[in-house]
Amino acid sequence: MTQVFTSNDIDALDQRYRTNLINTLSGAKSANLVGTTGEHGDNLAIVNSVVHIGAHPPLMGMIMRPHSVRRDTLENIYATESYTLNQVALGWIDKAHQTSARYEQGVSEFDAVGLTAEYLAGHSSPFVAQSEVKIGLKLEDSVSIKANDTILIIGKVVLLQVSDNAVLADGSLDYTRLNTAAITGLDTYHALVQRDKLSYAKPDQTVESITV
Amino acid sequence: MTQVFTSNDIDALDQRYRTNLINTLSGAKSANLVGTTGEHGDNLAIVNSVVHIGAHPPLMGMIMRPHSVRRDTLENIYATESYTLNQVALGWIDKAHQTSARYEQGVSEFDAVGLTAEYLAGHSSPFVAQSEVKIGLKLEDSVSIKANDTILIIGKVVLLQVSDNAVLADGSLDYTRLNTAAITGLDTYHALVQRDKLSYAKPDQTVESITV
Numbered sequence: 282m283t284q285v286f287t288s289n290d291i292d293a294l295d296q297r298y299r300t301n302l303i304n305t306l307s308g309a310k311s312a313n314l315v316g317t318t319g320e321h322g323d324n325l326a327i328v329n330s331v332v333h334i335g336a337h338p339p340l341m342g343m344i345m346r347p348h349s350v351r352r353d354t355l356e357n358i359y360a361t362e363s364y365t366l367n368q369v370a371l372g373w374i375d376k377a378h379q380t381s382a383r384y385e386q387g388v389s390e391f392d393a394v395g396l397t398a399e400y401l402a403g404h405s406s407p408f409v410a411q412s413e414v415k416i417g418l419k420l421e422d423s424v425s426i427k428a429n430d431t432i433l434i435i436g437k438v439v440l441l442q443v444s445d446n447a448v449l450a451d452g453s454l455d456y457t458r459l460n461t462a463a464i465t466g467l468d469t470y471h472a473l474v475q476r477d478k479l480s481y482a483k484p485d486q487t488v489e490s491i492t493v
Numbered sequence: 494m495t496q497v498f499t500s501n502d503i504d505a506l507d508q509r510y511r512t513n514l515i516n517t518l519s520g521a522k523s524a525n526l527v528g529t530t531g532e533h534g535d536n537l538a539i540v541n542s543v544v545h546i547g548a549h550p551p552l553m554g555m556i557m558r559p560h561s562v563r564r565d566t567l568e569n570i571y572a573t574e575s576y577t578l579n580q581v582a583l584g585w586i587d588k589a590h591q592t593s594a595r596y597e598q599g600v601s602e603f604d605a606v607g608l609t610a611e612y613l614a615g616h617s618s619p620f621v622a623q624s625e626v627k628i629g630l631k632l633e634d635s636v637s638i639k640a641n642d643t644i645l646i647i648g649k650v651v652l653l654q655v656s657d658n659a660v661l662a663d664g665s666l667d668y669t670r671l672n673t674a675a676i677t678g679l680d681t682y683h684a685l686v687q688r689d690k691l692s693y694a695k696p697d698q699t700v701e702s703i704t705v
Binding site for chain 1: 580587686
């Protein structure tokens with residue numbers, strides 16, 4: 282048996298219920314902390330809308346809501362053209378989630394939640410010391426999404442620091458070693474348990490498991 | 494110990510290695526099949542770039558590469574303004590992955606990989622019968638990303654069919670019941686194992702586990 286929602290059904294849902302339903306539709310999302318700095322000090326905010334844009338040049342995107350009340354992170358990115366993304370690990374999902382609280386301007390979420398700001402040579406924005414995958418980005422473009430007045434922030438990867446032994450021979454990060462959290466919706470955190478790595482698909486072959 | 498890549502290091506990497514590294518940086522991604530139809534019949538393609546855009550109105554985005562050789566899916570979306578997203582489950586990740594093979598025009602990936610096209614009343618694009626989360630979308634906008642000539646396709650959710658008992662009391666999909674696959678990089682599939690659902694964060698409180 283199945284449950285069906287038409288467009289009218291979705292429109293008629295309670296707002297909070299609809300927010301949860303639509304937010305969970307896409308499935309697994311990454312959990313990353315955005316680190317920035319600006320005239321009011323350091324800021325740290327969790328984002329679950331990071332998307333791969335391309336590898337040549339190395340570009341990552343994230344969806345931001347400019348009309349939300351607190352927008353220090355977005356203002357810092359525009360002012361400095363620099364930010365960091367730091368993968369959230371399962372051991373500190375509570376601290377990462379706590380960064381979504383609306384702290385007063387001037388409060389560093391690093392201090393408020395108990396994570397450590399770390400500066401790496403050549404990059405002006407703070408990284409999260411606890412993260413095993415630290416990505417330094419330079420603002421590349423900011424694209425307006427007219428459908429709901431959100432913004433796609435696109436950054437170029439200019440610095441990367443990962444734990445030793447976390448990179449496989451083919452260049453992939455090894456998620457059997459990293460304790461990276463996945464998120465569904467706005468509040469539910471999951472472990473990633475690897476099931477299979479599959480060969481490049483060709484029309485006349487069946488894909489098979491590979492190891493590197 | 495850590496491994497560091499500067500911008501120059503990244504530029505100097507072997508192209509295949511760099512593709513894998515950058516594709517795995519963002520962490521967990523959703524695995525969805527895009528279903529479309531057009532003058533050459535039905536098409537089905539795996540995408541791992543789906544991103545939540547907003548809940549009011551209900552919008553989902555995905556990054557597409559228009560300059561890749563085969564672009565039936567994108568042409569079908571433009572021509573019909575209709576498409577579907579279907580969550581990939583762990584039981585058939587091999588079939589889902591096989592849709593990424595470059596089949597000749599006119600070949601339906603549904604038939605080629607052994608998945609079943611299903612039409613639901615009121616929506617012109619095919620769903621994947623095997624999927625427990627079937628999402629019907631209407632093209633809402635198409636946004637050019639100049640940084641690498643990709644396109645952000647934005648659709649409005651107009652129909653939704655999910656397995657019974659898959660929706661929790663708060664509207665969230667229950668990923669302890671759905672066997673949805675997560676993907677990292679281009680080829681590695683994972684199970685989602687729920688660790689925690691956390692309360693709405695406030696500055697003066699500590700987040701805690703919740704159940705609904």
